[in-house]
Amino acid sequence: MEEEYIRLIFGLKLRQKRNERNLSLFGLSKLTGLSKSYLNEIENGKKYPKPDKIALLSTGLEVPYDQMVSLKLDKKLAPIGELLRSKMFKEIPLELFGIKESDLIDIVANAPLKVSAFISTIIKIAQHYDFSRESFYLASVRSYQEANKNYFGDLEESVLRFAEAYQINLSQPIADKDLAEILVEEYGYTIHFDALQPEGPLNNLRSVFVPKTKVLLMADGMDEAQRTFIYAKEIAYNYLGYQERLYTFPWIKFDTFDQVLNNFYASYFAGALIIPRAPIHQALTEVFARPNFDIEGFLQVMALFNASPESFYQRLTNILPKVFNIQDLFFLRFSHKAGSTSYELKKELHLAHQQSPRAYETNEHYCRRWVSLKVLDRIGVSNLAHEFDVQVSAYEDGGRYLVFTSATQDPFKTGYYRSISVGLLINAELKRKLAFLNDPKIGIEKVGVTCERCHINDCELRQAPAKVLDSVAKNKAMAMRVAELMREYGSSVNQTKA
Structure with missing residues (x-):
C-alpha cells in the first residue's frame, strides 16, 4: 500500500x-x-x-x-x-x-x-x-467530456499538425489506404486481414493489435469507413505517444483508467481527422440557413466524409457546442435485435445539463414515441442500409428537443440494428442558429422517458402501466391528506373539543 x-x-x-x-x-x-x-x-x-x-x-x-x-x-x-x-x-x-x-x-x-x-x-x-469498476471508469470519462463541453482544442490542433506533417488534404475525404500507408511506412505496422474469422469467439471483433510485433489484425468484410476509423485510431495512439492503451476494437476489457481515457482521446483524434472542423462547419452552416429542413442536404453533409453515421453524430457533439454555441444537447445510441421488443440504451452523453431522455437500468420500457426507436422498427422491415428521420420531441416536464436520428445495421452483431440520435434543446439560441425550426414538415410528438414514468394518457404505444408515476402520485396524495389532518387536529378548537 x-x-x-x-x-x-x-x-x-x-x-x-x-x-x-x-x-x-x-x-x-x-x-x-x-x-x-x-x-x-x-x-x-x-x-x-x-x-x-x-x-x-x-x-x-x-x-x-x-x-x-x-x-x-x-x-x-x-x-x-x-x-x-x-x-x-x-x-x-x-x-x-x-x-x-x-x-x-x-x-x-x-x-x-x-x-x-x-x-x-x-x-x-x-x-x-x-x-462495475468498468462502469465507474466509463461514467468518469463521460463526466469529463461533459465538463469540457466535449471539445478538446489540443486534440483538434494535433490533428492539424498531423495533417500538415503528413500532407493530408483535410478538404477531401480521407481514404483508408492513405492511413494504412502511414501506419506501415511510419510506424512499422504489418496489417493482416485473414486472422479474425467471422465465426467463433472473435466474431464481434473488428481489429486486434499485437504490440510486440506491431501486427494489426483486421476483420474481413468491413466497409471503408470502419477501416478508416480503426487506422485513424492506431495513428492517434502512435502520434500522441500513448503507451497505456486498449488492443481490441471494440474493447473487451481494460485494467486502468488511463487505458479508458486514452481510448477516448484516440477516438476523438480519429473523428477530428476523418471529419475535420472547417468542412463540417461550412456544410452545416449552409443547411442551417435554409428556411425548410433539407433532408437530402443533411444526408449530403454526412456523405462528405468517409465516416459511419455514428462517427458523424459523435462529431456533431464536438462541433455544435463549440462552433455554433448549441450547448444543450444529448447523444444516444440504441441497440435492437430484429424481431424483438427490447431496446437497449448502450451509450449516452448529456451536455449543459442532464437532459430528459436518459438511461434507466431497471428494466423499464423506453418511450416508443421516440424517433430513435421508430427508425429501428422501420429498418428492421425495410432492410435499407440507412434509415434517417427528424422529429421534435416534446417532454411534459423537460422541454422540447429537435432530434436527428439514423439507424443502420450493427457492424458488430449479426441480426442487430443500432440507432444514433442527437437531440438539441429548442431554446432562443437554437432558434437563432436554425432557420428551419418552424418547418411544418418536421413532426412534433409528445413523448415520455419510460412508460413507467409517462404522463401521456391512452397512449396506443404504451408497453407498461405508469407504475412509478402512480406510486409518486399516491405518496403525494397521502402526504397532502396527512397535512390536512395536521391542520385540522392541530387547531386549538379541536383540542378543546377533545
Missing part, C-alpha cells in the same frame, strides 16, 4: 481510539507527552510516528501495539480501508476534474465515519445495480 495511505489509516485508527476514550487532543497530549500539534498531524495522515512514539500512544490509549500498527480497520472504518487498498485515487487522474488527491484524503481524515457511511452506501448501490 502507498506510504501516504498507511499514514492515513494509522491516523484514522488513532482518532477513533481517542474518541472512544472520550479524549481531546489536549487530553491525549497530557497522557502521552506528545505535543497536540504533532498528534493532529498524525491523525490527518501527515506523519507516521516512530516505534517509541507508537508505544507511548499504545500505553496511553490502552490498545495493544500490534493492533495500533495493523492495517486492518474495524467495521466502522472498513469501507475506507477498501477504498484505499483499491488504489482508486491513484488510478483515476483526479487532476482532470480539478481535484487534488490530498483534498480527498483530508476529507476522509476529518470526517471518517460520515465518509465511511457514504462509501458503504455507494458500494451497496453499485452491488445492487451490478455497477
Whole structure:
C-alpha cells in the first residue's frame, strides 16, 4: 500500500481510539507527552510516528501495539480501508476534474465515519445495480467530456499538425489506404486481414493489435469507413505517444483508467481527422440557413466524409457546442435485435445539463414515441442500409428537443440494428442558429422517458402501466391528506373539543 495511505489509516485508527476514550487532543497530549500539534498531524495522515512514539500512544490509549500498527480497520472504518487498498485515487487522474488527491484524503481524515457511511452506501448501490469498476471508469470519462463541453482544442490542433506533417488534404475525404500507408511506412505496422474469422469467439471483433510485433489484425468484410476509423485510431495512439492503451476494437476489457481515457482521446483524434472542423462547419452552416429542413442536404453533409453515421453524430457533439454555441444537447445510441421488443440504451452523453431522455437500468420500457426507436422498427422491415428521420420531441416536464436520428445495421452483431440520435434543446439560441425550426414538415410528438414514468394518457404505444408515476402520485396524495389532518387536529378548537 502507498506510504501516504498507511499514514492515513494509522491516523484514522488513532482518532477513533481517542474518541472512544472520550479524549481531546489536549487530553491525549497530557497522557502521552506528545505535543497536540504533532498528534493532529498524525491523525490527518501527515506523519507516521516512530516505534517509541507508537508505544507511548499504545500505553496511553490502552490498545495493544500490534493492533495500533495493523492495517486492518474495524467495521466502522472498513469501507475506507477498501477504498484505499483499491488504489482508486491513484488510478483515476483526479487532476482532470480539478481535484487534488490530498483534498480527498483530508476529507476522509476529518470526517471518517460520515465518509465511511457514504462509501458503504455507494458500494451497496453499485452491488445492487451490478455497477462495475468498468462502469465507474466509463461514467468518469463521460463526466469529463461533459465538463469540457466535449471539445478538446489540443486534440483538434494535433490533428492539424498531423495533417500538415503528413500532407493530408483535410478538404477531401480521407481514404483508408492513405492511413494504412502511414501506419506501415511510419510506424512499422504489418496489417493482416485473414486472422479474425467471422465465426467463433472473435466474431464481434473488428481489429486486434499485437504490440510486440506491431501486427494489426483486421476483420474481413468491413466497409471503408470502419477501416478508416480503426487506422485513424492506431495513428492517434502512435502520434500522441500513448503507451497505456486498449488492443481490441471494440474493447473487451481494460485494467486502468488511463487505458479508458486514452481510448477516448484516440477516438476523438480519429473523428477530428476523418471529419475535420472547417468542412463540417461550412456544410452545416449552409443547411442551417435554409428556411425548410433539407433532408437530402443533411444526408449530403454526412456523405462528405468517409465516416459511419455514428462517427458523424459523435462529431456533431464536438462541433455544435463549440462552433455554433448549441450547448444543450444529448447523444444516444440504441441497440435492437430484429424481431424483438427490447431496446437497449448502450451509450449516452448529456451536455449543459442532464437532459430528459436518459438511461434507466431497471428494466423499464423506453418511450416508443421516440424517433430513435421508430427508425429501428422501420429498418428492421425495410432492410435499407440507412434509415434517417427528424422529429421534435416534446417532454411534459423537460422541454422540447429537435432530434436527428439514423439507424443502420450493427457492424458488430449479426441480426442487430443500432440507432444514433442527437437531440438539441429548442431554446432562443437554437432558434437563432436554425432557420428551419418552424418547418411544418418536421413532426412534433409528445413523448415520455419510460412508460413507467409517462404522463401521456391512452397512449396506443404504451408497453407498461405508469407504475412509478402512480406510486409518486399516491405518496403525494397521502402526504397532502396527512397535512390536512395536521391542520385540522392541530387547531386549538379541536383540542378543546377533545
